[in-house]
Amino acid sequence: MRTVLTALQTLVLVLTATSLHAEVPTNDENWEQALNSDGIEIHTRNLEDSRIDAFRAETVLDAPLEAVMAVMAKPESCMEWVHQCSHAENLEGGSFRDRYAYSINDMPWPVSDRDYVLHIRTHTGRNRDHIIIEMESVDGRVEKKDDYVRMPESSTVYELFRRDDNRTRLVWYQHAAPGGSLPNWLVNRLATDIPYESLRTLNDVVQKERYQGHELAFDEQGRLVDVIPPEEG
Numbered sequence: 501m502r503t504v505l506t507a508l509q510t511l512v513l514v515l516t517a518t519s520l521h522a523e524v525p526t527n528d529e530n531w532e533q534a535l536n537s538d539g540i541e542i543h544t545r546n547l548e549d550s551r552i553d554a555f556r557a558e559t560v561l562d563a564p565l566e567a568v569m570a571v572m573a574k575p576e577s578c579m580e581w582v583h584q585c586s587h588a589e590n591l592e593g594g595s596f597r598d599r600y601a602y603s604i605n606d607m608p609w610p611v612s613d614r615d616y617v618l619h620i621r622t623h624t625g626r627n628r629d630h631i632i633i634e635m636e637s638v639d640g641r642v643e644k645k646d647d648y649v650r651m652p653e654s655s656t657v658y659e660l661f662r663r664d665d666n667r668t669r670l671v672w673y674q675h676a677a678p679g680g681s682l683p684n685w686l687v688n689r690l691a692t693d694i695p696y697e698s699l700r701t702l703n704d705v706v707q708k709e710r711y712q713g714h715e716l717a718f719d720e721q722g723r724l725v726d727v728i729p730p731e732e733g
Contacts, residue, residue: 554675557695563706565662570714583697616651629662
């Protein structure tokens with residue numbers, strides 16, 4: 501099985517009903533619109549005992565589901581489209597459906613960069629046109645480094661829906677527990693800047709030639725098990 505890695509996001513704790521560790525249901529109605537621009541909608545909501553709002557970001561990407569998953573399954577994709585992601589790598593062991601990764605987020609000076617280890621699970625949703633990617637931070641696996649602040653909590657969910665042969669709807673739920681101290685100006689930017697800048701870039705990345713022509717592979721139970729490039733398909 502090829503080593504694969506879902507694209508990693510910046511400085512966030514994602515809470516969602518699709519996750520076994522959910523605290524904030526994705527169908528909750530207490531979201532307030534924070535931004536609607538360039539085909540990207542961002543809603544935020546306060547969470548108890550957190551200065552950083554959770555957010556729900558949504559857009560329709562101009563690419564088929566297979567191309568979007570080809571990006572999400574590529575180790576270097578974090579650095580291509582996720583705002584402030586400076587490094588991402590797959591860790592040994594695991595499989596496409598259940599694996600671990602390490603990521604570093606480049607923070608503006610004088611804030612220290614953050615790093616974290618993620619447990620990543622990818623599975624089919626309601627049908628083969630609905631893919632769910634869940635991420636949650638875990639302890640261990642990578643020794644803590646003096647140059648970075650280790651994020652104590654992190655969890656993420658991307659939901660991908662095939663709209664038609666050439667378009668994919670992406671919904672991204674997220675919230676942060678970044679560790680250390682952050683200035684108020686940065687805290688206030690996180691819930692809108694991260695998803696907005698990331699999704700704008702992603703819509704360009706998914707249209708690149710190297711991500712076209714991939715296929716999704718499913719097992720006998722209809723579970724997604726791999727993303728296969730054209731030369732292997």
